[in-house]
Amino acid sequence: MTPLAPPSFVWHTAEDPVVPVQHSYLLGMALAAAQVPHELHVLPGDVHGVGLAEGEPAGAWTALCAQWLGRL
Structure with a gap:
């Protein structure tokens, strides 16, 4: 990893199998x-590959990402 890596938003489900x-x-x-x-x-x-995760608790990632992008 170098300082030239792009800004990154990372999310993961806690119990991804x-x-x-x-x-x-x-x-x-x-x-x-x-x-x-x-x-x-x-x-x-505990779901892997949930995409937008609509209807899942992890679906919060889209709003979190939008907020993060707004701060860049």
């Missing part, structure tokens, strides 16, 4: 170490 949430934590730590603007959210749920 396919990809461990620790992967997103590691990415967030790498972004922080490189001083790359980022935001990381771990949302409730």
